[in-house]
Amino acid sequence: xxxxxxxxxxxxxxxxxxxxxxxxxxxxxxxxxxxxxxxxxxxxxxxxxxxxxxxxxxxxxxxxxxxxxxxxxxxxxxxxxxxxxxxxxxxxxxxxxxxxxxxxxxxxxxxxxxxxxxxxxxxxxxxxxxxxxxxxxxxxxxxxxxxxxxxxxxxxxxxxxxxxxxxxxxxxxxxxxxxxxxxxxxxxxxxxxxxxxxxxxxxxxxxxxxxxxxxxxxxxxxxxxxxxxxxxxxxxxxxxxxxxxxxxxxxxxxxxxxxxxxxxxxxxxxxxxxxxxxxxxxxxxxxxxxxxxxxxxxxxxxxxxxxxxxxxxxxxxxxxxxxxxxxxxxxxxxxxxxxxxxxxxxxxxxxxxxxxxxxxxxxxxxxxxxxxxxxxxxxxxxxxxxxxxxxxxxxxxxxxxxxxxxxxxxxxxxxxxxxxxxxxxxxxxxxxxxxxxxxxxx
Numbered sequence: 268x269x270x271x272x273x274x275x276x277x278x279x280x281x282x283x284x285x286x287x288x289x290x291x292x293x294x295x296x297x298x299x300x301x302x303x304x305x306x307x308x309x310x311x312x313x314x315x316x317x318x319x320x321x322x323x324x325x326x327x328x329x330x331x332x333x334x335x336x337x338x339x340x341x342x343x344x345x346x347x348x349x350x351x352x353x354x355x356x357x358x359x360x361x362x363x364x365x366x367x368x369x370x371x372x373x374x375x376x377x378x379x380x381x382x383x384x385x386x387x388x389x390x391x392x393x394x395x396x397x398x399x400x401x402x403x404x405x406x407x408x409x410x411x412x413x414x415x416x417x418x419x420x421x422x423x424x425x426x427x428x429x430x431x432x433x434x435x436x437x438x439x440x441x442x443x444x445x446x447x448x449x450x451x452x453x454x455x456x457x458x459x460x461x462x463x464x465x466x467x468x469x470x471x472x473x474x475x476x477x478x479x480x481x482x483x484x485x486x487x488x489x490x491x492x493x494x495x496x497x498x499x500x501x502x503x504x505x506x507x508x509x510x511x512x513x514x515x516x517x518x519x520x521x522x523x524x525x526x527x528x529x530x531x532x533x534x535x536x537x538x539x540x541x542x543x544x545x546x547x548x549x550x551x552x553x554x555x556x557x558x559x560x561x562x563x564x565x566x567x568x569x570x571x572x573x574x575x576x577x578x579x580x581x582x583x584x585x586x587x588x589x590x591x592x593x594x595x596x597x598x599x600x601x602x603x604x605x606x607x608x609x610x611x612x613x614x615x616x617x618x619x620x621x622x623x624x625x626x627x628x629x630x631x632x633x634x635x636x637x638x639x640x641x642x643x644x645x646x647x648x649x650x651x652x653x654x655x656x657x658x659x660x661x662x663x664x665x666x667x668x669x670x671x672x673x674x675x676x677x678x679x680x681x682x683x684x685x686x687x688x689x690x691x692x693x694x695x696x697x698x699x700x701x702x703x704x705x706x707x708x709x
Contacts, residue, residue, distance in 0.1 A: 296385025299518045303390045306513025309506045310397035314341055314404060316502030320557070321408050322700075323496030324606050328690025329412045330491055330700035336407035336419055340400050343420055344427050348396040349375055355432035356395070360442050367436045367443075384516065394513060395435075402431055402462045408606030409470030412488075413480050413687055416695050418680035422670055426469065430666040434461050434659060445655050449647060450639035453655035454623060456525065457514040459569025459616040460659045467613020468663040470604060476671050477680065479603035481687050491700075493553050500557035504533055507564050511571040525571040528579040529564065532571075535583030536563020543591050558611065562590040565615040570623035578626030585622070586615040620656055624649040 318337035325333045344352070351373060358369030371377025378388035403423035410419075437443040438453060438461050445453040455461060480488065490496060512526035540559025541551050566586035567579055574582065593610040604610060624645045636643040674680045686694035693699065 293382035294385065295382060295387065300386050300390060302518035302522065303386055303394055303513060303516065306509035307390065307394045307397055309509025310394065310513065313503050313506035313510065314338065314401055316499045316506055317401065317404055319495050319499030320503060321411065321606050323492040323494070323499060324490045325411050326488055327491040327701060328692055330692065331696055331698050332416065332691025333411050335416065337404040339420060340404040340423055343424055344400045344403065345396065347424060347427055348399050352399055352427065352432055353392050353395065356435040357440050364444050366433050367440055386516070398458055398462060399427060399431060402466050403427055405466040405608055405612055406470045406473065408608040409474040409604045410477055411605040412691065413477065413681055415679050415682050417678050418674050421678055422674045422680065425670045425673065426667065429670065430465060430469065430663055434465055434662055438655065445658065448654060449651045450643050451635045451648065453651050454573055454648065455569045455620065455655065456572040457511045457568045459620045460655050463565050463568060463612040463616030464620065464656065464659045465663040467609045467616065468660050469667040470608035471613065472664050472667040473671060474602050474604045476668065480605065481684055483603045484598065497553055497557055500560050504560055504564065511568060515572060521572060527576065528567050528571040528574055531576050531579040532567035532583035533560050533563040535580040536560060536566070536587040539584040539587035540591060543587065558590065559587045561611050562586040562615045565612050566619035568616055569620045573628060573631050574623060574626040575628050581626065582619055582622065586618055589618050590615045617656060621649065621652050624652055
């Protein structure tokens with residue numbers, strides 16, 4: 268009898284694993300968990316993708332130093348996120364809601380058996396941790412080729428704690444004040460505000476405070492490897508499916524919508540940039556193409572969960588146009604945002620945060636109307652989006668300026684002229700990215 272019972276139990280386990288794999292706090296949804304595990308890996312893939320994208324755009328003598336700026340975030344923020352970042356971002360309100368805190372999230376010590384919406388809390392924590400890793404890495408593009416590695420490392424640690432975590436708590440935590448603003452809260456599916464606008468604004472502030480590279484803009488500073496940049500852009504495009512579709516925190520209809528809008532917007536942005544170049548220059552460039560890809564990706568990041576394909580296509584096209592002219596404005600204004608973090612991430616995603624209000628699908632708007640008692644309109648949502656935008660700009664700008672002066676007065680931030688002339692790879696890391704090339708003359 269016992270043998271038959273055990274045999275039957277084993278058979279049920281093999282046939283229905285998702286329904287019987289119960290744990291202390293709930294039952295694991297194997298489909299959603301599998302997708303979130305995949306999304307976590309896809310988002311982490313974006314970090315080496317970003318390193319390749321940025322690394323190919325700088326001069327040969329700075330390629331390793333620039334790529335290190337992306338990779339080191341995986342270590343610095345990866346540790347800080349486990350120690351206190353997850354608690355600061357997703358814990359319960361403290362200090363009047365300015366930040367969160369939960370001792371169960373400290374070193375992740377209290378989530379070992381916790382299941383949330385059918386997904387192990389560890390998976391959710393690691394997924395969000397990858398967002399935290401890539402955000403400060405984005406900023407490095409604005410100050411490429413002229414920063415101390417130690418200064419940059421201290422900066423991203425402080426910026427993560429003082430800027431990213433509060434913004435993340437306000438926008439994404441269940442008791443965050445922007446999350447609960449109005450009938451629907453601010454719409455920011457995967458980080459238009461938390462990631463791209465905050466990084467873009469911070470990049471602009473740093474570029475202005477730090478000053479331009481030696482010789483800019485009179486001296487030509489050609490990319491060392493556009494092949495690597497294109498491969499990096501390809502990895503970013505692939506990783507973005509985890510970025511946006513994973514942010515639905517499920518494996519269902521909303522996931523399919525977010526993934527589709529991501530693809531449509533990226534393609535639209537790339538195609539629009541090619542059209543712009545064809546009209547103005549009568550040629551297509553690889554750098555323009557990958558810039559269009561990013562313009563389409565960043566604009567759909569906040570909006571992928573609420574718009575339909577026509578909206579995603581329109582957003583991608585508008586972002587490419589806005590970002591193209593933002594890059595021209597950089598030249599006229601004279602600030603040295605080396606790899607166009609503000610011009611692409613700040614402008615493109617900021618545009619998406621605001622104009623998504625005009626492309627929200629009817630079913631989503633109807634739900635918001637019910638929540639608001641029948642009086643919710645796109646103008647109400649636009650006001651909330653503007654509130655989120657203003658808050659993010661202020662927080663990122665002020666926080667970055669304060670942290671910049673702290674770093675500059677302590678360990679130092681900008682390298683001296685001799686080290687800059689020599690290049691980051693040799694002066695700071697004692698290495699060369701390309702062994703057969705004399706990096707000192709490039």
